[in-house]
Amino acid sequence: MSYGIIIMTDSYRLNKVKLTRQQAFCIAIAFSIGVVLNFSLNLPHAYWISMTIALMFCYTGRGSIIRRSKSRILGTFLGLFFAFLFINTFMYSDYRWAYLLPFIWFLAWCFYCITNNYTIYVVLITMFIPLCFTISSSNSYVFLLNNTLAIRFIFTLIGVSIALLCEFTIYKKADLSFRYFKREIRNYFSNVGDVLNLCNKSFIHGVALDKKFAGEIKKQMNKIVSLESLYLDMAYEYYDWVDNKPQELAVKKLFISIEEINFRLRKIICILGHEDFDEAVCTKENFLEIVNIITYKYKHIGYYFYGRVDDATEVIDSLIKIKNSRLASTYLYCKEMYILSKVFDDYSSFIYKTFNETELKPVESVLN
Amino acid sequence: MNILDKIYKIIRAYDPTGEFFIKGLMWTLPNTTGALYLLISRGPSSFIIYFVPSSILIASTYSSDYKNKLLNMLLFAFTMAISQWVIAVFFHRQVILIILLFLIIFFIYTSVKRSFLGILAPLFVAIFLELPPGWYNGANRLIETGIAFIIAVIYLFLFEFFTAKFKIRSSIIYFSELIYDSFFCYTTEDKEEIERRIKHKLLYDSSYFNKPDILVENIFVSRRDKFYHKITLARYKADAILLEENYFFRKNLMYAFYAKDVYVFYLRMFRAIGFMRYYYGKNKGFDFSVSFTTELIANIYHRLSLLSNMIKDRKQPEKEFRDSKLIDNWKQHLHKFSKNKNEKVHDDELEFYFGLKCLLADLDIVREKLNSRYGLN
Numbered sequence: 001m002s003y004g005i006i007i008m009t010d011s012y013r014l015n016k017v018k019l020t021r022q023q024a025f026c027i028a029i030a031f032s033i034g035v036v037l038n039f040s041l042n043l044p045h046a047y048w049i050s051m052t053i054a055l056m057f058c059y060t061g062r063g064s065i066i067r068r069s070k071s072r073i074l075g076t077f078l079g080l081f082f083a084f085l086f087i088n089t090f091m092y093s094d095y096r097w098a099y100l101l102p103f104i105w106f107l108a109w110c111f112y113c114i115t116n117n118y119t120i121y122v123v124l125i126t127m128f129i130p131l132c133f134t135i136s137s138s139n140s141y142v143f144l145l146n147n148t149l150a151i152r153f154i155f156t157l158i159g160v161s162i163a164l165l166c167e168f169t170i171y172k173k174a175d176l177s178f179r180y181f182k183r184e185i186r187n188y189f190s191n192v193g194d195v196l197n198l199c200n201k202s203f204i205h206g207v208a209l210d211k212k213f214a215g216e217i218k219k220q221m222n223k224i225v226s227l228e229s230l231y232l233d234m235a236y237e238y239y240d241w242v243d244n245k246p247q248e249l250a251v252k253k254l255f256i257s258i259e260e261i262n263f264r265l266r267k268i269i270c271i272l273g274h275e276d277f278d279e280a281v282c283t284k285e286n287f288l289e290i291v292n293i294i295t296y297k298y299k300h301i302g303y304y305f306y307g308r309v310d311d312a313t314e315v316i317d318s319l320i321k322i323k324n325s326r327l328a329s330t331y332l333y334c335k336e337m338y339i340l341s342k343v344f345d346d347y348s349s350f351i352y353k354t355f356n357e358t359e360l361k362p363v364e365s366v367l368n
Numbered sequence: 369m370n371i372l373d374k375i376y377k378i379i380r381a382y383d384p385t386g387e388f389f390i391k392g393l394m395w396t397l398p399n400t401t402g403a404l405y406l407l408i409s410r411g412p413s414s415f416i417i418y419f420v421p422s423s424i425l426i427a428s429t430y431s432s433d434y435k436n437k438l439l440n441m442l443l444f445a446f447t448m449a450i451s452q453w454v455i456a457v458f459f460h461r462q463v464i465l466i467i468l469l470f471l472i473i474f475f476i477y478t479s480v481k482r483s484f485l486g487i488l489a490p491l492f493v494a495i496f497l498e499l500p501p502g503w504y505n506g507a508n509r510l511i512e513t514g515i516a517f518i519i520a521v522i523y524l525f526l527f528e529f530f531t532a533k534f535k536i537r538s539s540i541i542y543f544s545e546l547i548y549d550s551f552f553c554y555t556t557e558d559k560e561e562i563e564r565r566i567k568h569k570l571l572y573d574s575s576y577f578n579k580p581d582i583l584v585e586n587i588f589v590s591r592r593d594k595f596y597h598k599i600t601l602a603r604y605k606a607d608a609i610l611l612e613e614n615y616f617f618r619k620n621l622m623y624a625f626y627a628k629d630v631y632v633f634y635l636r637m638f639r640a641i642g643f644m645r646y647y648y649g650k651n652k653g654f655d656f657s658v659s660f661t662t663e664l665i666a667n668i669y670h671r672l673s674l675l676s677n678m679i680k681d682r683k684q685p686e687k688e689f690r691d692s693k694l695i696d697n698w699k700q701h702l703h704k705f706s707k708n709k710n711e712k713v714h715d716d717e718l719e720f721y722f723g724l725k726c727l728l729a730d731l732d733i734v735r736e737k738l739n740s741r742y743g744l745n
Contacts, residue, residue, distance in 0.1 A: 016480060024477035031473045031490065032466050038497055039462050047497040054490035057477075102400040110392035114382050116580065129495060132415040214611060221604050228582050252586060259587050259597070263642060270639035274726045326718050327706045335715070 016183075022174035027057045030166035034159060048152050051129075052076070052159025055122065063177040063233025065167055068118055069160050075122025076156040080149050083127040101131065177233035184230060185254065186301060188223040189344075192261055193299030195220060196340070199268050200291045203333060204284060206276050209269070224258060231255075246354045257347040264336045264343075271336070275329030281319050287330065290316050294341045304348035307356065313341040381570040385538045385605065390531050394429075398422045398523045402516060414499055416512040420448060423488050424520035425527075430484040433614040437524065443482060445517040447472070447489045449510050452496040456506030469493065525616065532620040536627045537679070539606040540634070544676040546571075546599045547637050551672060551727070553592045554644040555665045562592075571598055596645065603638065606631070630679070630737050636730045643723025646716045657713055658705050658721060660698040665724075667691045671731055678738050690735065695728060 034050030056065055056072060090097035105128065112120045130148075167175065198213045231251060277284065293312045297304065316338045325331055383389055398421035406413050427444040428437040451472050458465040472493065476485045499505065549566040556562050563569060571577050572595050578584040581601060588594040610631045615621045656662065667689075674685045702721055 020480050021478050024474050027477050027486075027490075028470045028474040031494075032470045034494070035466050035469055035497065045498075047494055050497065051491060051494035054494045058487045058491070060477075060483075060486070102396050102403070105399070106392045106396040109395040110383075110388050113388035113391045125491065128419070132419050133498070218607070218612070231582065255583055256587055259583055262600075263645075266639045266642050270636065270642065270723075270726055273636050273639070274729060325706075326715060327722055332719070332722060 019174050019179070022171035023060060026166050026170040026174065027053075029170055030057070030163050033162050033166070037158070037162075043151070045148065045152055045155065048155035049159045049162070052156050053163045055125065056160060056163035059118075060175055061177045061180065061230065061233045062167055062175050063230075063236040065163065065175075066236040067233060069164065071117075071119040072122055072160055073156060075119045076126050077153060078119075079123040079126025080130070080152055082123065083130045084149060086127075087131065176237060177230045178237055181227065181230040181234060184223055184227050188220065188227065188258070189298050189301040191216060191220045191223060192265070193295050193297075195265060196268075196291070196295045196298060199265075199272060200288065200295065203272050203277050204288060209272065220262075224262075227254075227258070250351060250354060253347055253350055257343050260343045261340060264340050268333060268336050271329050271333050275332075278328050278330050280325040280328035281322065281330045281334055287334070290319070290334075291337055294337055294344075297341065297344055301344075301348060304344070305351055307352045309345070309349065313338065313345055316341060381568070384542045384568070384602075385609070386534060387605065387609075390527070390535065393531075394425055394523070394527060395422045398425050398516075398519050401519050401523070405515070405519075412508070413512060414505075414509055415495075416448070416452070416509055416516055420445075420492065420513065421516040421519040421523070423492070424448075424517055425523050426488070427484060428520075428524055430482075432608070432612045434616055438521070440482065440484065441517065441520055441524070444485060444489060445513055445520070447476060447485060448492055448516075449513040451489075451493040452499065452509050452513065453506045455493075455496045456499070456501050456509065457503060459501030528616055528620060532615055532617070533623050535609050536620075536624055539609045540627050540631055541676065541679050543603065543606045543631065543634055543638075544672070544679060546602055547634055547641070548669070548672040548676060550596050550599050550638070550641050551644075552669060553595055554641060554648060557648070559591075571595065592648070593645070596641075599638065603635070626741060630734055630741075633730045633734045633737070637727055637734075640723045640726035640730065643719045643726070647720040656720075657717065658698065659701045660694060661721075661724070663694055664698045664728075667694055668724075668727065668731065671735070675731070675734055675738065684739060690732070699725075 030053050031050055034053045037049050038046040052072065056068065059065075059068070086097070105124075108120070108124050108127075112124060173179065195213070195216050198209065198216065201207070202209050202213075277287070281287070282290075290312065293310070294316070297310070297312065316334055320331060320334050320338055379389075399418050402418035402421045406417050424441050424445050427440045431437050431440055451469070454468045454472070455465065458468060473490055476489050477483075479485060499509070545567045549568055549572070552566055553562055553572075556565075563573065566572055572591065577598060578594065581597070584594050584597055588597060610624065610628050613624070615624050671689050674689050678685055702725070705721075706718075
């Protein structure tokens with residue numbers, strides 16, 4: 001079984017609490033190793049090892065940890081360099097240069113917030129810790145540039161190695177971005193199903209969308225952000241990722257579908273906000289029956305990844321073929337539902353066909 | 369244009385709602401206050417007093433209601449206090465210390481709901497290893513953590529008191545300008561004119577703003593669609609400030625209430641513009657079957673721009689800008705057009721009209737709300 005089949009079709013519910021505990025155990029072990037080294041080496045600044053480990057795990061996800069290793073090393077080097085430059089060049093000659101620190105700190109944080117670059121975050125943290133120790137030290141705490149820079153840099157390398165070693169050996173599957181990605185795909189589609197359900201009820205009964213709806217939309221956005229970030233991390237977890245064409249196509253198809261779904265949902269909400277249900281295309285009962293099937297599809301994408309096919313798209317297509325009143329709200333609503341159903345079918349059948357050699361199951365009629 | 373204007377424009381392009389500026393202040397002011405306290409008190413103190421308060425304050429940003437904000441801050445401060453105390457007391461009993469630190473780190477990372485703890489707390493736990501040990505020092509630093517917590521709580525309220533209105537106002541102004549821009553993009557053929565006349569040129573032009581989002585790079589071909597998608601992202605940031613955030617002070621509550629009332633209709637306009645997305649791409653030009661559509665679009669540009677200025681200047685513009693006659697004429701033509709069987713007309717054109725109709729309805733409501741808000745009608 002290739003990775004492709006695992007990632008796309010096998011969307012079982014993962015126990016998040018269990019996985020989080022396993023990862024917490026791994027981090028706690030890594031941190032404890034750092035502390036043991038801190039005590040056993042008995043060298044100045046050995047706390048830097050456990051600090052590096054803490055920074056490595058500040059955003060979980062294996063891909064993220066690997067992706068951040070380079071930034072961690074580069075950021076430490078630059079941060080230490082700037083800190084020592086400031087201490088030894090300015091503060092050594094005149095302590096009043098320290099008054100400038102809040103202003104530098106402010107500008108640096110603004111810059112970090114704008115760029116959202118992890119290297120800058122590490123530079124900032126690494127730069128200010130030696131500075132803080134210098135300020136709080138009662139004796140004249142002058143850093144010897146070459147010595148401390150080198151030793152902290154070595155500790156950074158040790159910290160990065162310990163973090164990676166633990167990540168790859170202790171509960172090595174607990175923090176795979178791959179697994180989270182798989183779960184988030186299912187959650188995303190299920191969430192779209194919930195949103196559609198609320199929209200359908202609101203449209204039929206003419207009631208305004210409430211706070212619950214806003215909450216669902218927020219959840220949906222969080223899922224997309226999470227999927228994007230997990231996708232970026234996944235590339236660092238598997239070395240054959242770039243060469244895996246079906247996988248790449250599947251991910252691209254997923255993001256195209258997400259964009260299309262969001263766009264269609266936005267249009268549906270617009271229709272709800274401006275128009276009420278009319279019987280230009282079908283009766284209320286008919287309409288409800290069809291849209292509920294599409295909602296069901298979204299909520300149970302797992303079955304469709306395993307080859308289930310239905311004719312909901314064809315049924316709704318037959319409704320919108322009657323082009324009597326193309327500006328009527330129900331016509332427009334049905335049209336958007338048709339596209340949503342089509343996008344869903346395209347995506348789920350693509351996944352099934354790409355990662356399974358067997359044919360799709362026979363079409364199930366939704367109106368039976 | 370003088371240099372200050374240029375600097376302001378660049379800052380506004382990268383931080384249009386002032387969000388990052390405020391975040392920078394949140395990272396700086398509490399710590400600086402701690403440093404000032406240290407300078408004034410001149411007592412023996414560790415870096416906790418001037419390095420931790422801002423982090424405690426930042427912990428509050430992971431929730432939108434006050435109960436959870438305070439709980440987050442308390443939990444963060446408590447983790448800091450306990451870990452430094454454990455290190456100070458058990459520094460010379462290393463096996464016990466390692467076991468206790470293991471448990472603390474395990475506790476920090478097991479929380480699914482409060483996962484923000486894992487971002488900063490372990491970093492501080494590691495740094496505490498460098499501080500001088502002993503019961504006395506541990507107790508001293510417990511007090512320092514308490515003071516840091518108090519500083520952070522004071523700043524939590526101060527920040528809301530002084531910056532909430534600014535955040536709400538800048539978010540709604542930014543979003544109103546983006547609505548104008550997106551409407552302009554989907555209703556103008558000439559690309560150069562778009563580049564010249566939209567208000568957020570850098571967001572439209574620069575590939576730098578594509579970076580945070582892989583959807584932009586990998587999916588959209590047209591620059592118009594990329595821009596519309598980027599507005600979606602800006603919308604979610606505005607949502608957090610205008611719809612989700614709970615405010616403590618009455619003046620901010622009222623202000624948020626009024627702003628939300630207007631913002632909701634801007635959101636509706638944004639969705640209505642979505643109906644205009646495919647018309648240009650499929651028709652390679654704007655040739656409308658319903659008369660007065662071109663004039664109506666020109667009028668909407670003007671109205672959107674004036675509404676945005678109305679919020680900016682906090683007053684109604686001098687001139688009346690709703691061309692009622694034109695709107696009535698257009699609606700009549702649309703009504704006639706929709707009664708005919710227009711089988712040759714593509715669905716995208718009909719959707720374009722539907723979008724315009726919705727946009728007009730929402731524009732009228734926003735106009736009324738702003739007029740009543742500024743009491744000039």
